[in-house]
Amino acid sequence: MSTEHKITTQNVNFKVFRFNADEDYLPYYEDYNMEVTSEEVVLDILNRIKWDHDGSFSYRRSCRHGICGACAIKVNGRSTLACKESMNDMIDLFGNELTIEPLSKKRAIKDMIIDKADFWDKHAAVQPYLVAEIDEAPTSENLVSPEEENALDDADLCIQCGACHYACPAVEHNEDFFGPAAFAAAYRFSADVRDHSETRLADVNEEKQGVWDCVKCFECAEACPKEINPIGKITKLHQMAFQEGIAKNNVAVRHAVGFKKSIVKNGVLDEGGLVLYSEGPAIVKHIPVALKMFSKGKIVPPWGITKSENLDEIKKLVKSSSTAKF
Amino acid sequence: MEKLKYALFTGCTAKQSTPEQMMSTMAVANKLGIELVELTEASCCGASHLQDYDDFLSLVLNARNIAYAEKHGLTMVTICNTCQLNTAMTKHRLDNNEELKAKVNEKLAEVGLEYKGTSPVTHFLYAIIDDFGLDKLKEMVVTPLSQFNIAPFYGCHNIRPSELQNETHKSAENPYNPTSLDDLIIACGGMNVDYDEKNKCCGFHAELQSPHTAAALTGNAIAGAMDNNADWMVTPCPLCHLKLDTQADHASEAIGREVELPVLHMQQMVGLALGCTPAELGLKHHVTKVDFV
Ligand code: SF4
Ligand code: SF4
Ligand code: SF4
Ligand code: FES
Numbered sequence: 001m002s003t004e005h006k007i008t009t010q011n012v013n014f015k016v017f018r019f020n021a022d023e024d025y026l027p028y029y030e031d032y033n034m035e036v037t038s039e040e041v042v043l044d045i046l047n048r049i050k051w052d053h054d055g056s057f058s059y060r061r062s063c064r065h066g067i068c069g070a071c072a073i074k075v076n077g078r079s080t081l082a083c084k085e086s087m088n089d090m091i092d093l094f095g096n097e098l099t100i101e102p103l104s105k106k107r108a109i110k111d112m113i114i115d116k117a118d119f120w121d122k123h124a125a126v127q128p129y130l131v132a133e134i135d136e137a138p139t140s141e142n143l144v145s146p147e148e149e150n151a152l153d154d155a156d157l158c159i160q161c162g163a164c165h166y167a168c169p170a171v172e173h174n175e176d177f178f179g180p181a182a183f184a185a186a187y188r189f190s191a192d193v194r195d196h197s198e199t200r201l202a203d204v205n206e207e208k209q210g211v212w213d214c215v216k217c218f219e220c221a222e223a224c225p226k227e228i229n230p231i232g233k234i235t236k237l238h239q240m241a242f243q244e245g246i247a248k249n250n251v252a253v254r255h256a257v258g259f260k261k262s263i264v265k266n267g268v269l270d271e272g273g274l275v276l277y278s279e280g281p282a283i284v285k286h287i288p289v290a291l292k293m294f295s296k297g298k299i300v301p302p303w304g305i306t307k308s309e310n311l312d313e314i315k316k317l318v319k320s321s322s323t324a325k326f
Numbered sequence: 327m328e329k330l331k332y333a334l335f336t337g338c339t340a341k342q343s344t345p346e347q348m349m350s351t352m353a354v355a356n357k358l359g360i361e362l363v364e365l366t367e368a369s370c371c372g373a374s375h376l377q378d379y380d381d382f383l384s385l386v387l388n389a390r391n392i393a394y395a396e397k398h399g400l401t402m403v404t405i406c407n408t409c410q411l412n413t414a415m416t417k418h419r420l421d422n423n424e425e426l427k428a429k430v431n432e433k434l435a436e437v438g439l440e441y442k443g444t445s446p447v448t449h450f451l452y453a454i455i456d457d458f459g460l461d462k463l464k465e466m467v468v469t470p471l472s473q474f475n476i477a478p479f480y481g482c483h484n485i486r487p488s489e490l491q492n493e494t495h496k497s498a499e500n501p502y503n504p505t506s507l508d509d510l511i512i513a514c515g516g517m518n519v520d521y522d523e524k525n526k527c528c529g530f531h532a533e534l535q536s537p538h539t540a541a542a543l544t545g546n547a548i549a550g551a552m553d554n555n556a557d558w559m560v561t562p563c564p565l566c567h568l569k570l571d572t573q574a575d576h577a578s579e580a581i582g583r584e585v586e587l588p589v590l591h592m593q594q595m596v597g598l599a600l601g602c603t604p605a606e607l608g609l610k611h612h613v614t615k616v617d618f619v
Pocket of ligand 2: 157158159160161162163164165180181184223224225226227228230
């Protein structure tokens with residue numbers, strides 16, 4: 001195999017978000033046309049805009065090695081660590097018209113620089129540290145086995161870049177929602193055998209800010225440059241709540257549990273029954289929509305449900321394979 | 327070409343709150359000459375919620391569903407994005423973890439079943455695109471949808487996580503710029519509408535626990551389509567459909583603006599182009615009236 005490496009050049013048009021909160025009433029986009037070489041990363045482009053075009057162009061970067069998390073921005077709506085993302089890959093993905101924006105336009109302070117206060121506040125709120133009684137004069141090492149370390153499932157690799165947080169629609173619409181990065185941090189410490197926090201898991205399960213408001217869109221998994229898969233950690237936090245017996249009897253919890261109830265009875269879901277079990281008396285608020293659906297033949301009564309064939313198999317499997325209790 | 331044949335996992339919604347989706351799936355398959363063998367033994371996939379409570383149980387049930395497709399020796403086809411995700415995720419985990427697969431099979435053996443990993447799992451949208459082919463579909467169009475601006479709404483669970491999706495579908499999809507549904511609209515003779523929310527979340531899965539977030543997401547999606555002159559929307563997911571079709575009032579309230587658009591299942595759109603009748607496609611089962619046919 002030849003190791004010869006050809007450097008190629010392509011012409012790219014960049015549409016770059018510009019805003020200075022001190023001077024501008026509204027953000028605007030500036031166009032920059034450049035010859036981009038196959039060797040460059042996105043950060044090289046940011047540097048060239050600053051060095052060759054406009055010295056006032058602002059962005060964060062520090063390590064240039066994908067480890068400080070400062071340089072996360074968006075290219076064509078996709079979060080990226082500017083210092084690690086190859087320009088060639090971006091061109092392959094989106095073509096030669098690229099839009100460069102900060103992670104969150106509404107939080108922009110200056111160009112790519114955003115106010116990350118909500119991110120840090122929520123991070124701080126989940127006790128992102130070990131809560132443990134430390135023996136000040138230990139006589140032996142506090143060993144953690146490789147298996148126990150594996151349980152962290154790479155959550156400890158988070159660099160707090162904020163890419164997942166600002167890609168999360170639940171963060172945008174529920175200002176209390178802790179967000180995927182904070183949940184990944186909560187999982188990282190709650191899954192640590194040395195940790196003895198008595199409040200963290202309950203806090204991240206609270207209705208107002210907790211894991212249950214995740215809409216399961218997988219934007220966080222897609223956005224994370226470290227492949228931490230925050231929604232996977234959210235799933236684990238859900239499961240931990242049941243394991244630790246702290247899952248509260250609320251609509252979100254009953255909704256998850258309700259699927260099993262329905263499956264064991266019908267194999268398939270009883271949609272109406274699930275809403276009724278989840279909501280309890282609060283079901284009345286769904287009546288207007290339910291009536292409209294009913295008039296269009298969209299509601300099947302419990303006695304009209306076609307159960308799965310071989311239902312006895314399903315019942316048997318639910319019995320033998322259940323691992324959680326509520 | 328040999329006749330295409332799949333094992334159909336209908337999921338629960340098509341049998342209950344979106345009967346029109348079941349009707350149009352069968353009507354379109356019939357027109358295209360695709361044979362669908364319904365997996366009547368299948369259980370609910372857990373709809374991306376059961377695993378929050380009991381991950382192992384969710385794996386076993388989904389593996390059982392796939393095992394039935396394997397018994398037929400057929401590729402499983404789903405008609406719900408969330409069914410697709412849950413099923414494909416189960417398959418991915420079992421195919422990449424012998425120990426887990428053995429554990430699941432130990433349970434399945436109790437009922438005389440085995441998960442082997444021999445049946446691929448794909449969504450009907452991708453079966454049409456990857457296996458049937460859009461060129462062939464184009465030739466069969468009798469009523470091109472040329473007077474309509476149609477807004478594609480992809481639905482999260484067909485495009486994210488892309489790593490899993492791209493291992494499942496033959497045509498790789500960029501989750502930040504998906505094209506499959508746009509291509510399908512064009513093949514049906516329609517004009518595809520580009521808008522920011524086409525690859526965003528409809529909020530369905532948090533509707534009960536987080537009604538404001540869920541309604542705002544639905545509202546933004548409909549508003550985005552309206553602001554880009556869409557006549558109607560189209561989606562491959564019955565759950566997105568339920569949200570967009572039945573929740574326009576909540577959505578309008580949440581975003582402080584009246585929004586409403588007819589929403590078709592992708593099967594209904596294809597069916598219209600292929601000359602199916604409104605009755606065959608169940609168009610009367612929509613809450614937001616389909617008034618353009
Ligand atoms: S999956 Fe949940 S946490 Fe992740 S981005 Fe979506 S709503 Fe946010
Ligand atoms: S989880 Fe990933 S995307 Fe989110 S802050 Fe950490 S490194 Fe960044
Ligand atoms: S996602 Fe919906 S339709 Fe698909 S099997 Fe599950 S509940 Fe049923
Ligand atoms: S500069 Fe530190 S992660 Fe990019």
